[in-house]
Amino acid sequence: MASDSNSVFGNPVNSGGQASNPSDPFASGGAFGIPTADSFDFDKYGIPKEGSFDPAKYGIPTADSFDFDKYGIPKEGSFDPAKYGIPTADSFDPAKYGIPKEGSFSLGSSGIPTADSFDPSKYGIPTADSFDPSKYGIPTRGSIPNIGSSPTA
Numbered sequence: 482m483a484s485d486s487n488s489v490f491g492n493p494v495n496s497g498g499q500a501s502n503p504s505d506p507f508a509s510g511g512a513f514g515i516p517t518a519d520s521f522d523f524d525k526y527g528i529p530k531e532g533s534f535d536p537a538k539y540g541i542p543t544a545d546s547f548d549f550d551k552y553g554i555p556k557e558g559s560f561d562p563a564k565y566g567i568p569t570a571d572s573f574d575p576a577k578y579g580i581p582k583e584g585s586f587s588l589g590s591s592g593i594p595t596a597d598s599f600d601p602s603k604y605g606i607p608t609a610d611s612f613d614p615s616k617y618g619i620p621t622r623g624s625i626p627n628i629g630s631s632p633t634a
Contacts, residue, residue: 516522523530536543549556562569575582588595601608614621 529535537546542548555561563572568574581587594600602611607613
């Protein structure tokens, strides 16, 4: 069983023909034979080198070769909203969607009371004439307690 100074004792690789590094089997020349960055062969694995990638080889279009029509994408300035049922500012009809036009909105017709038609008693809200402060524990004239020292001190 052949072995060299880099081989793991009693475990020669390839019958001792390949060195094994006990401290780092992933190192160059180690048991797994993993190349270093300098020795990695990009061509062997079909990996293009920096600056040599050709997108057309993989069917990837460039900005100049992209065919918008092929994917149904309109070019700038050629989009027709009507073709897709999208109204423009001139063709939009608010009434079609139940949107009132400016000045035609009526709160009353929507069930919202106006200042003239609002009845606070309907909602249990007291008015100035019907408000009873004692009902809410609010002291009134003459019954406000003096807390602390007098205000003139």
